[in-house]
Each structure stands twice: as structure tokens, then as C-alpha cells.
Amino acid sequence: MAGPEANVTAGPDSDGRAPMQGGINLAEVVKESAIAAGIAGLLSLPLLGLHAANVGAQLLLRTRWELFFAAVAVVFVGRFVLALFRDRRKRPSHGPSAFDRTLHVIHERMLVIGIVALVAAVILPFTEWGGDRYIIYTATTFLIYVMLGWGLNIVVGLAGLLDLGYVAFYAVGAYCYALIATHFGWSFWVVLPLSGLFAAFFGVILGFPVLRLRGDYLAIVTLGFGEIVRVILINWYDVTNGPDGIIGIPRITFFGIEFRRGEGTFADLFGLDFSALHVMVFLYFVILVLAVITNLFTQRMRKLPTGRAWEALREDEIACRSLGINPTNVKLSAFALGAMFGGFAGSFFSVRAGFISPESFTFIESAIILAIVVLGGMGSQLGVVIAAAFVVVMPEVFRQFEQYRMLMFGGAMVLIMVWRPRGLLAFRSPTILMHPKDGKKTIVLKKEGA
Amino acid sequence: MLEVRGVHTFYGQIEALKGVDISVEEGEIVTLIGSNGAGKTTLLMTICGNPRASRGQVLFEGEDITQVPTHHLVERGIAQSPEGRRIFSRMTVMENLQMGALRTGAAHFDKDLDMVFDLFPRLKERRDQRGGTLSGGEQQMLAIARALMSRPRLLLLDEPSLGLAPMVVRQIFDVIREINRSEGMTVFLVEQNAFHALKLAHRAYVMVNGRITLAGTGAELLANPEIRAAYLEGGH
Ligand SMILES: Nc1ncnc2c1ncn2[C@@H]1O[C@H](COP(=O)(O)OP(=O)(O)OP(=O)(O)O)[C@@H](O)[C@H]1O
Ligand SMILES: [Mg+2]
Numbered sequence: 311m312a313g314p315e316a317n318v319t320a321g322p323d324s325d326g327r328a329p330m331q332g333g334i335n336l337a338e339v340v341k342e343s344a345i346a347a348g349i350a351g352l353l354s355l356p357l358l359g360l361h362a363a364n365v366g367a368q369l370l371l372r373t374r375w376e377l378f379f380a381a382v383a384v385v386f387v388g389r390f391v392l393a394l395f396r397d398r399r400k401r402p403s404h405g406p407s408a409f410d411r412t413l414h415v416i417h418e419r420m421l422v423i424g425i426v427a428l429v430a431a432v433i434l435p436f437t438e439w440g441g442d443r444y445i446i447y448t449a450t451t452f453l454i455y456v457m458l459g460w461g462l463n464i465v466v467g468l469a470g471l472l473d474l475g476y477v478a479f480y481a482v483g484a485y486c487y488a489l490i491a492t493h494f495g496w497s498f499w500v501v502l503p504l505s506g507l508f509a510a511f512f513g514v515i516l517g518f519p520v521l522r523l524r525g526d527y528l529a530i531v532t533l534g535f536g537e538i539v540r541v542i543l544i545n546w547y548d549v550t551n552g553p554d555g556i557i558g559i560p561r562i563t564f565f566g567i568e569f570r571r572g573e574g575t576f577a578d579l580f581g582l583d584f585s586a587l588h589v590m591v592f593l594y595f596v597i598l599v600l601a602v603i604t605n606l607f608t609q610r611m612r613k614l615p616t617g618r619a620w621e622a623l624r625e626d627e628i629a630c631r632s633l634g635i636n637p638t639n640v641k642l643s644a645f646a647l648g649a650m651f652g653g654f655a656g657s658f659f660s661v662r663a664g665f666i667s668p669e670s671f672t673f674i675e676s677a678i679i680l681a682i683v684v685l686g687g688m689g690s691q692l693g694v695v696i697a698a699a700f701v702v703v704m705p706e707v708f709r710q711f712e713q714y715r716m717l718m719f720g721g722a723m724v725l726i727m728v729w730r731p732r733g734l735l736a737f738r739s740p741t742i743l744m745h746p747k748d749g750k751k752t753i754v755l756k757k758e759g760a
Numbered sequence: 761m762l763e764v765r766g767v768h769t770f771y772g773q774i775e776a777l778k779g780v781d782i783s784v785e786e787g788e789i790v791t792l793i794g795s796n797g798a799g800k801t802t803l804l805m806t807i808c809g810n811p812r813a814s815r816g817q818v819l820f821e822g823e824d825i826t827q828v829p830t831h832h833l834v835e836r837g838i839a840q841s842p843e844g845r846r847i848f849s850r851m852t853v854m855e856n857l858q859m860g861a862l863r864t865g866a867a868h869f870d871k872d873l874d875m876v877f878d879l880f881p882r883l884k885e886r887r888d889q890r891g892g893t894l895s896g897g898e899q900q901m902l903a904i905a906r907a908l909m910s911r912p913r914l915l916l917l918d919e920p921s922l923g924l925a926p927m928v929v930r931q932i933f934d935v936i937r938e939i940n941r942s943e944g945m946t947v948f949l950v951e952q953n954a955f956h957a958l959k960l961a962h963r964a965y966v967m968v969n970g971r972i973t974l975a976g977t978g979a980e981l982l983a984n985p986e987i988r989a990a991y992l993e994g995g996h
């Protein structure tokens with residue numbers, strides 16, 4: 311960011327940025343924008359300005375100057391606005407911004423917000439929108455990501471272990487159900503806990519070799535682990551059916567009662583007319599319950615010694631040891647429990663889809679889940695919900711823009727990070743507060759915030 | 761109570777401790793002084809098994825703890841306030857104290873809390889504040905208080921006066937004297953601030969280049985011309 315304006319008129323805060331005294335240096339800002347636009351021009355000349363077109367058997371070079379100039383102009387204006395905004399921001403702030411104040415209110419009312427959101431989620435299928443299959447389907451997808459976000463939050467947000475291969479546990483859970491159900495015909499309700507346990511076991515397997523690693527190194531190894539699992543799924547043809555995936559995975563049942571037409575089925579027993587929507591709504595509630603369990607579990611853990619130790623370990627390993635915390639156990643438990651929820655979500659994914667293949671478990675999935683955790687503000691439970699809504703719903707909203715929707719999605723993500731570099735709701739609320747007013751010590755366990 | 765016998769510690773090829781012998785008796789305050797890089801922190805960390813001594817022995821209450829994992833030492837009654845304080849900066853003062861009580865102090869939490877708040881009234885005022893936003897002196901108080909919450913019998917302190925104003929240094933040293941006197945706590949104190957440390961300590965060791973070069977009572981070392989020249993002149 312340190313553009314050519316640096317140090318030209320730098321005041322006492324010569325940190326390589328434009329000075330804040332004397333308002334905005336217009337000439338510098340224009341110059342900076344022009345340079346940015348020039349670079350954009352160089353880049354977009356071959357990318358946008360020139361265009362190879364097939365005309366019959368011929369390959370012709372076409373020019374698209376409108377597009378080219380539009381790109382340059384956008385960069386110029388964007389850079390200009392950004393520079394103004396940046397300089398303005400450097401003035402001393404007068405108290406917290408409106409957003410921060412709102413955030414504060416949110417944190418104070420976390421329990422209420424949580425309950426309202428939960429009630430809204432429960433009644434959604436019974437409202438007008440509940441009849442819309444697309445809405446129920448998207449809401450279910452959204453809840454899968456919320457659950458994955460909360461699961462990964464244990465590892466990344468609380469324990470501070472950067473895991474880029476979280477999708478591996480999701481895949482383990484998914485294949486666990488798919489394989490057991492297709493081969494042995496076990497019900498989803500039996501396999502669900504198994505797949506969680508199995509994924510947790512994989513979490514420990516990953517945990518052992520990376521015990522000594524932190525930060526970048528840990529990220530690389532976990533990234534590799536995620537890829538290894540995917541490559542095994544592709545190549546172990548006898549078991550996983552390779553890239554073709556597994557089809558015909560048995561559908562979910564209402565605790566043994568099937569969702570079909572005919573006698574003894576769900577619709578029959580409950581005296582309803584058969585509708586394909588029933589199973590979708592049921593799936594929606596299953597993932598809602600699973601996600602809520604994940605949330606409550608995490609909140610509970612934060613107040614227990616193990617959860618405390620996760621957070622402490624994130625901050626200082628040496629201090630932890632001197633206080634009697636065994637870093638090995640703490641890290642393994644974070645990996646195992648995070649993985650377990652990934653496994654639950656995975657087996658849900660496969661029972662919903664009825665078909666899985668390694669393609670569903672690529673690195674981009676890990677990246678999206680991590681983005682949810684980071685965008686939400688590490689460790690923030692509500693932040694995960696908002697970020698998941700953003701990540702799942704945004705691309706759907708922009709669906710009509712077709713090929714540009716990922717671009718808009720990416721752009722929006724960049725903007726959020728510029729605006730709130732530490733995540734939307736970056737705020738760790740203490741798990742314990744004392745009331746200083748009354749003389750006696752009453753330890754008030756505070757509802758976990760965000 | 762604590763005995764270090766002929767301990768050698770290596771960082772790769774570098775021999776940081778070259779055969780160190782010290783002992784700390786129950787109820788004593790013993791200080792270790794020495795210039796930068798002498799190996800003081802290394803000795804404290806070696807007592808805690810991180811890094812481990814490559815030769816020699818560390819005995820605590822007669823038992824060999826040389827190979828005991830670091831995180832088991834709290835249960836045996838050793839607490840450390842490590843160099844650089846290392847408090848949990850995103851956690852509140854209360855939560856930091858809770859972490860201290862996690863393994864061994866949970867049953868007496870309220871009582872111990874009263875005790876450390878009596879010792880450090882400042883912490884009481886700031887109990888809901890995040891550790892990272894405390895001042896340096898308050899952070900040091902918190903580090904000591906956190907170590908005390910585990911109800912140790914031996915307290916290891918690494919440069920508690922580092923970077924603190926003289927007033928605060930005096931305050932902290934008063935507290936060390938106080939817990940030694942009233943609780944009978946044994947303290948092994950590593951210090952740069954030789955004047956205060958020697959005045960406080962019953963006995964003292966001087967470390968140079970990974971070796972103990974001098975030992976004696978605090979008063980003896982304070983009077984020693986060599987010590988005066990090396991560690992006391994120009995300051996205080
Ligand atoms: N992790 C490490 N790796 C390699 N060398 C180390 C390591 N830690 C310490 N040393 C070296 O060991 C020697 C002793 O260091 P130590 O930290 O014990 O000194 P100290 O007496 O505590 O000094 P100070 O008063 O400055 O804290 C120094 O030469 C130091 O460079
Ligand atoms: Mg040191």
C-alpha cells in the first residue's frame with residue numbers, strides 16, 4: 311500500500327503513509343490513483359481489451375475498448391475513493407463508531423438474539439416461505455455451513471490452530487455413512503454417531519504429526535492432509551468407487567419410518583398427503599438440531615477446563631505448561647472434537663444428497679468454511695452465522711449475474727476484510743464476569759457472546 | 761527442598777549451563793543474579809524440564825524430577841512466573857487467575873482469590889479487564905498472582921522487576937517478602953535488579969556464563985566489592 315506518496319510530506323507519524331495533517335493531499339491522491347489505473351490498464355489490455363474470436367475456421371483478434379476503458383476507470387475511481395477514505399480514517403476518532411456501538415448492544419443481548427434466531431429458524435418451514443422447496447433447500451445448505459463453521463471454530467477460533475484441511479473430516483463423515491448404509495443397510499440414526507466418532511479418530515490421526523507445528527507450517531500440513539484424503543477417495547476404487555462416487559445412498563427416515571408413498575410411511579401415519587417437501591423439512595430440522603448441538607456444546611466447553619485450555623493454548627503455550635496444562639491433550643482434543651462435528655455434518659450431507667463423490671470435498675470447501683470462521687470474527691459464534699449466510703446466500707442472490715457472481719462474491723469478501731480486518735464480530739466476550747458493585751463475590755457465568 | 765546437581769543444558773551445540781549446582785531450602789528466598797545471557801532463565805526452565813538437562817539432576821523434595829513432564833510439576837507444588845510474564849492477553853484478569861487454579865487450586869478458588877486480591881488490590885479493581893490491556897506492572901502482578909493460584913510450595917520467578925518503575929518494583933518485592941513471611945512460601949527469584957534482590961533474599965547465587973561463580977547470604981553479596989562493581993555500581 312505504501313505508494314509513491316510515502317514520506318513526501320510525512321509528519322511525525324512517518325509510517326510510510328500519507329500524513330493526516332493539513333487535510334487531504336489531492337495531488338498525491340490523484341497521482342496514486344493514476345498509477346493504479348495505469349497498472350490496471352497494462353493488465354487488462356491483454357485480458358479485456360483484446361479478445362480472440364472464432365469466425366468460421368479463422369481466429370480473429372477483436373478489440374473491446376469499452377470494456378478496457380471501463381476497467382481502467384473503475385480502478386482509478388476506486389483507488390481515489392479508497393485513498394480519500396483512508397486519509398479520512400486516520401483522523402483521531404471521536405469515540406466508537408455507530409457500528410461498534412451496535413456491536414456492543416448485540417453483545418449485551420446475545421442470548422435474546424440467539425433465541426429469536428432459533429425461533430425464527432424453527433417456524434420458517436411453517437410460514438409462507440416454507441412451501442418453497444428452493445428456500446428450504448438453501449436454508450438447509452446454509453445450516454450445514456453454519457454447523458461446519460462452528461465445528462471448525464473450535465479448532466481455528468478457540469484453539470488457534472489454523473486448519474486448511476477441515477473438509478477431510480466432512481468427507482470422512484460423508485463416506486462413512488454412504489459406505490455403511492449401502493453395504494450393510496444400517497440406518498442413518500445409527501451411523502450418525504459412528505461417523506462423528508470416526509471423524510474424531512481421523513482428527514487425532516491428523517493431530518499427532520502436527521502437534522509441534524503452528525501457524526504457517528500447521529496450515530500447510532493440514533492442507534496436505536485434506537488433499538490426501540481426497541486423493542485416497544479418488545484412487546481407492548474398490549471401496550470408494552473412485553471419481554464416480556457412491557450413488558443410491560439410502561434416504562433419511564423418520565426414525566425408521568420412510569418418506570414415501572404408500573402404507574406405513576410418514577405421510578400415511580401422520581394422515582398427511584404425500585409431499586416431497588416433508589423429507590426436505592425433516593432434513594432441515596435435523597441439521598438445525600445438529601447445528602444447535604454444536605453451538606451449545608462449544609459454549610459449554612468454553613466454560614470447562616478443556617475449553618479454557620484451548621483458548622489459553624492459543625495465547626501462550628509455555629505459560630500453559632507452567633500452569634499444568636498438557637498441550638498434547640489440549641490440541642488433540644480440539645482436533646478431535648472439531649473433526650467430530652465435521653463428521654456429523656458430512657454424514658448429514660450424504661444422506662441428504664443421496665450421492666457423493668470426491669468432487670464435493672475439494673480444497674475450495676475447506677477454504678469456504680475457513681472463510682466463514684475468519685469473516686465472522688475468529689471465535690465468534692454469531693459471526694459464523696452471519697458469515698455463513700453471506701457465503702451461502704450471496705452467490706444465490708447473484709445467480710442472475712451468472713458468470714460474474716463469483717467475482718462479486720470475492721469482491722464483497724475483500725470489502726469486508728478491508729472494512730473489518732478482524733472479522734465482522736471480532737470480539738471475545740469473557741466467559742466469566744464478576745460484579746464489582748456488591749461487596750461479596752458472585753461469580754456470574756456470562757452467556758458466551760458472539 | 762530444591763536441589764540442582766551438576767546440570768548441563770544445551771541449545772543445539774550451545775552449552776548454556778555448564779554444570780550448575782544450587783539448593784533452595786524450605787521457607788527461603790533465594791535469588792540468582794547475573795548479567796544478560798548468563799543462563800538464568802535457562803536454569804529456571806531446566807528446573808521445569810523445558811529444555812531438559814542433558815546431564816545432572818534436579819531434585820524436588822527429595823524426588824528426581826529431571827524427566828518429569830513440565831505440565832506435571834504444578835501438581836507437585838512448583839509454580840513459575842516465566843520470563844516476559846506470558847499472561848493470556850485476550851482473557852480477563854479473572855480468567856487468567858482461573859487458569860492458574862485450573863489443576864490444583866480449584867477447590868480453594870474463592871479463598872485464594874481473596875488472598876491474591878489482598879496482595880494486589882490493583883488486580884481486584886481490574887478483574888474484568890483483558891490481560892493484554894493491563895499496564896506492565898499490573899501484568900507482572902497478574903503473572904505472580906496466577907502462579908500463586910495453583911497453591912505452590914515453591915515459587916519460581918523470572919525477572920519480576922523487568923521494565924517496571926522503581927515504585928512498582930518495590931511493591932512487587934514487598935509482596936514477595938510478604939508471601940514468604942506469612943505463607944512460608946519458598947521462592948527462587950531470578951533478577952537483574954541485584955540491589956533489591958540481594959536485600960530481599962536470604963541467600964543468593966551469582967551466575968556468569970552458565971556457571972555459578974559466587975554464593976552467599978544476600979547481605980554478604982551486597983557487601984562484596986566484586987559484586988558491587990559488576991552489578992550494583994551506576995544504578996540504584
Ligand atoms: N531457545 C534458545 N536457543 C538457542 N540459544 C538460546 C535459547 N535460549 C537461550 N539461549 C542462549 O542461552 C544463553 C543463556 O540464555 P538465558 O535466556 O538463560 O539468559 P539469561 O541469564 O536469562 O539472560 P537475561 O538476563 O537477558 O534474561 C544465551 O546465550 C542465549 O542466547
Ligand atoms: Mg532471562
